[in-house]
Amino acid sequence: MGKMIKYLFLVAGIINIGYLIGTFFGGQSPLFNNMNIWIQRLLLAILATGFFSLYSKKSKAE
Numbered sequence: 001m002g003k004m005i006k007y008l009f010l011v012a013g014i015i016n017i018g019y020l021i022g023t024f025f026g027g028q029s030p031l032f033n034n035m036n037i038w039i040q041r042l043l044l045a046i047l048a049t050g051f052f053s054l055y056s057k058k059s060k061a062e
Contacts, residue, residue: 013052
């Protein structure tokens with residue numbers, strides 16, 4: 001169960017990075033529809049960093 005959660009954090013981080021990159025090519029994140037684009041990008045970057053940090057902590061614990 002622990003390995004599955006670890007990889008879930010990794011996948012969630014990759015998805016957030018994808019959304020973040022997509023905002024630079026005209027796409028809006030489905031998570032934050034009516035928000036300033038720069039605030040969207042900041043929140044997506046924070047989310048992605050958090051998920052990668054959790055993945056890293058889980059990897060070191062094993």
